[in-house]
Amino acid sequence: MAENETQADSRERLLDEAEILFAQKGFEGVSVREITRAAHCNLAAVNYYFGNKENLYLEVFRSRWMPRARRIQESFRQSLKGEGDQSLNHIIQCLALAFLKGPLSEAERKCHHQLMAREMAQPTEALEMLAEQIMRPFFRELTDMIRPLIPEGIHEEELMLSAMGIFAMILYFGFGRVAVTRLLGCEYDDALTKRLSGYIADFSIGGLQRLNGEMHHGG
Amino acid sequence: MAENETQADSRERLLDEAEILFAQKGFEGVSVREITRAAHCNLAAVNYYFGNKENLYLEVFRSRWMPRARRIQESFRQSLKGEGDQSLNHIIQCLALAFLKGPLSEAERKCHHQLMAREMAQPTEALEMLAEQIMRPFFRELTDMIRPLIPEGIHEEELMLSAMGIFAMILYFGFGRVAVTRLLGCEYDDALTKRLSGYIADFSIGGLQRLNGEMHHGG
DNA sequence: TTGACATTCAAACGTTCGTTTTATACATAT
DNA sequence: ATATGTATAAAACGAACGTTTGAATGTCAA
Numbered sequence: 307m308a309e310n311e312t313q314a315d316s317r318e319r320l321l322d323e324a325e326i327l328f329a330q331k332g333f334e335g336v337s338v339r340e341i342t343r344a345a346h347c348n349l350a351a352v353n354y355y356f357g358n359k360e361n362l363y364l365e366v367f368r369s370r371w372m373p374r375a376r377r378i379q380e381s382f383r384q385s386l387k388g389e390g391d392q393s394l395n396h397i398i399q400c401l402a403l404a405f406l407k408g409p410l411s412e413a414e415r416k417c418h419h420q421l422m423a424r425e426m427a428q429p430t431e432a433l434e435m436l437a438e439q440i441m442r443p444f445f446r447e448l449t450d451m452i453r454p455l456i457p458e459g460i461h462e463e464e465l466m467l468s469a470m471g472i473f474a475m476i477l478y479f480g481f482g483r484v485a486v487t488r489l490l491g492c493e494y495d496d497a498l499t500k501r502l503s504g505y506i507a508d509f510s511i512g513g514l515q516r517l518n519g520e521m522h523h524g525g
Numbered sequence: 526m527a528e529n530e531t532q533a534d535s536r537e538r539l540l541d542e543a544e545i546l547f548a549q550k551g552f553e554g555v556s557v558r559e560i561t562r563a564a565h566c567n568l569a570a571v572n573y574y575f576g577n578k579e580n581l582y583l584e585v586f587r588s589r590w591m592p593r594a595r596r597i598q599e600s601f602r603q604s605l606k607g608e609g610d611q612s613l614n615h616i617i618q619c620l621a622l623a624f625l626k627g628p629l630s631e632a633e634r635k636c637h638h639q640l641m642a643r644e645m646a647q648p649t650e651a652l653e654m655l656a657e658q659i660m661r662p663f664f665r666e667l668t669d670m671i672r673p674l675i676p677e678g679i680h681e682e683e684l685m686l687s688a689m690g691i692f693a694m695i696l697y698f699g700f701g702r703v704a705v706t707r708l709l710g711c712e713y714d715d716a717l718t719k720r721l722s723g724y725i726a727d728f729s730i731g732g733l734q735r736l737n738g739e740m741h742h743g744g
Numbered sequence: 745t746t747g748a749c750a751t752t753c754a755a756a757c758g759t760t761c762g763t764t765t766t767a768t769a770c771a772t773a774t
Numbered sequence: 775a776t777a778t779g780t781a782t783a784a785a786a787c788g789a790a791c792g793t794t795t796g797a798a799t800g801t802c803a804a
Contacts, residue, residue: 316781316782331647332551332553332554332647334551334553334554335553335647337760337761337762338761338762338763339760339761339762347781347782348781348782348783348784349762349763349783349784350763350764350765350782350783350784351781351782352762352763353762353763353764354780354781354782358762358763359762359763420646423642423646424646425704426697426700426701426703426704427639427642427643427646427700427701428550428551428554429703429704429707433703433704433707434707437704437707437708441708442708445708463709463720464724466708466709467709467721467724468728470697470698470705470708471694471697471724471725471728473697474693474694474696474697474698475690475693475694475697477693477697478645478689478690478692478693478694478696478697479689479693481645481646482645482646484645484648484652485644485645485648485652485656486689488648488652488653488656489656489660489661489664489685489689490682490685490686501682501686502686505683505686505690506690508732509687509690509732509733510728510732512731512732512733512734513727513728513729513731513732514728514731515731535751535752556790556791556792557791557792557793558790558791558792566752567751567752567753567754568753568754568792568793569752569753569754569793569794569795570751570752570753571792571793572792572793572794573750573751573752577792577793578792578793745804746803746804747802747803747804748801748802748803748804749800749801749802749803750799750800750801750802751798751799751800751801752797752798752799752800753796753797753798753799754795754796754797754798755794755795755796755797756793756794756795756796757792757793757794757795758791758792758793758794759790759791759792759793760789760790760791760792761788761789761790761791762787762788762789762790763786763787763788763789764785764786764787764788765784765785765786765787766783766784766785766786767782767783767784767785768781768782768783768784769780769781769782769783770779770780770781770782771778771779771780771781772777772778772779772780773776773777773778773779774775774776774777774778
């Protein structure tokens with residue numbers, strides 16, 4: 307084997323193009339023909355390498371989405387370690403930034419969040435995999451991180467919901483950017499992303515602190 | 526024409542069933558045959574009444590989604606008028622409640638939010654219609670309502686983003702309930718809905734107040 | 745009864761879908 | 775040189791898709 311390009315890269319090209327197309331149009335919205343055309347390989351290649359279309363979809367999550375999710379998480383941990391400040395403010399700011407600007411290109415991030423949003427709206431086998439291997443561990447890590455920084459009596463569920471509320475906004479402004487720009491009346495450029503990031507951080511921190519206060523001072 | 530049942534109700538039954546199925550599976554995920562089967566009418570009925578599948582989809586938004594959105598908004602206005610309290614706290618609480626519990630049944634609300642989420646993820650002609658006739662007017666109404674209650678210097682965009690942040694969580698916990706329950710590890714029953722509603726309200730209010738207090742964004 | 749109109753129905757249209765089949769090209773190991 | 779395994783190619787499979795057709799209904803006015 308060895309040697310020049312376009313050889314055994316068909317499998318990789320298929321995964322690359324499939325992820326983009328699945329993110330843009332959804333599983334049912336893309337045909338195998340469209341994917342193989344984009345990847346410059348034969349129609350039968352999907353079945354040759356992955357057995358069927360559904361397996362290709364799952365493999366996209368295994369070999370593309372999950373590693374990227376881990377990179378985002380790692381970027382979050384690194385930016386936390388970088389400074390001594392471990393306040394709630396700092397943690398959430400780093401969290402929002404890691405997911406909204408993070409270590410990814412604009413195209414990658416858009417693709418990443420769209421796929422996630424689609425799985426949430428219409429879960430498949432893939433979501434079970436992500437929930438188990440990516441999301442639940444990270445939520446646990448996150449709640450463990452936050453717990454010592456807030457008043458004691460708070461319920462675990464509140465904590466979980468808080469973390470999910472943050473991701474709600476991240477996902478919303480990520481996957482719904484077409485609608486967001488249509489409503490804001492301005493383009494989704496780098497500046498807007500930065501402002502969104504700061505806004506989400508502020509909003510989340512405010513929400514968390516209010517939750518803390520409510521828990522203790524009644525309401 | 527005769528006033529019997531099941532007569533010219535085919536059109537209405539088609540709209541009812543189509544909305545549910547479109548919400549559950551998306552435009553491409555449902556076949557005309559599936560819709561007509563659910564509505565107990567002939568396959569050709571879709572083309573007879575609506576010309577084609579896409580027109581049926583748009584008509585679902587015109588004759589089902591939009592009136593329901595107006596009912597939700599009206600419920601919000603009524604609950605505001607009911608009491609003299611016009612504080613920021615009260616407004617947002619009413620807002621969250623109107624969208625999370627509001628005047629709809631559980632099934633209706635689920636259907637409603639799922640359709641919206643799908644349009645945000647993959648906008649069609651329908652979203653332009655909703656943005657113009659429903660969303661933009663309501664956001665304007667909302668920001669006009671909130672503006673006098675917060676410090677002056679605040680930017681219009683911040684206000685818009687705040688409103689959208691609230692809807693982000695509403696949509697997230699609405700359309701992603703399968704994923705939510707999978708992460709929380711508990712069922713999405715009435716009690717959870719109630720807690721979610723209160724949580725989103727608290728979270729949103731906290732976020733807004735923080736925005737007011739601190740104009741600057743870190744990072 | 746007749747004619748016109750609105751609605752339903754079964755059947756078929758042409759197209760596209762995911763998948764399978766068969767054949768071919770080419771590298772490497774024996 | 776032959777056998778082997780990998781990869782690509784074109785063509786076809788049956789099934790399902792959205793849509794169209796034309797006949798069969800039922801209703802109501804004339």
